[in-house]
Amino acid sequence: MVTVxxxxxxxxxxxxxxxxLVLHGNVVPVKSETTGKMYFTAKSCTVSTTFDEETxxxxxxxxxxxxxxxxETEPFNxxxxxxxxxxxxKHRWEYQDNTLEKVSENVIEESEVY
Numbered sequence: 627m628v629t630v631x632x633x634x635x636x637x638x639x640x641x642x643x644x645x646x647l648v649l650h651g652n653v654v655p656v657k658s659e660t661t662g663k664m665y666f667t668a669k670s671c672t673v674s675t676t677f678d679e680e681t682x683x684x685x686x687x688x689x690x691x692x693x694x695x696x697x698e699t700e701p702f703n704x705x706x707x708x709x710x711x712x713x714x715x716k717h718r719w720e721y722q723d724n725t726l727e728k729v730s731e732n733v734i735e736e737s738e739v740y
Contacts, residue, residue: 627651627652627689627690627691627692628649628650628651628689628690628692628693628694628721629649629650629687629688629689630647630648630649630685630686630687630688630689630690631648631649631650631670631686632647632648632686633645633646633647633648633675633677633679633682633683633686634646634648634672635679636674644674644675644676645674645675645677645678645679645682646672646673646674646675647672647673647675647682647685648670648671648672649670649671649672649673649690649694649721650668650669650670650694651668651669651670651693651694652668652693653666653667653668654666654667654668654669669694669696669719670694670719671694671718671719671720671721673721690723691723691725692721692722692723692724692725693721693722693723694719694720694721694722695719695720695722696717696718696719696720697717697718697719697720698716698717699715699716699717699718700716701714701715701716702714702715702716703715
């Protein structure tokens with residue numbers, strides 16, 4: 627299960643505003659590669675919506691089936707907001723729900739909706 631924790635306003639290259647939902651996955655224990663100590667974490671990601679801000683606010687806290695999975699990507703630089711440190715990543719986190727079927731009608735051209 628994933629939980630809608632928040633939402634954020636984004637802007638397309640053309641200047642059109644839209645909202646994304648911030649999803650959090652289940653809490654999982656992880657062992658640090660550097661210290662060897664255990665800690666708990668939850669993966670998060672964002673998913674685009676067609677909702678207005680009021681709807682996004684109303685669905686905070688809702689849960690959906692699925693999980694947040696690691697997807698390999700071309701390397702890119704990422705700046706950690708809390709520290710300002712820039713690191714190179716080769717993955718992103720993405721919401722996945724294998725129970726949904728792909729929708730092809732009434733869909734914006736070149737988009738995939740699940």
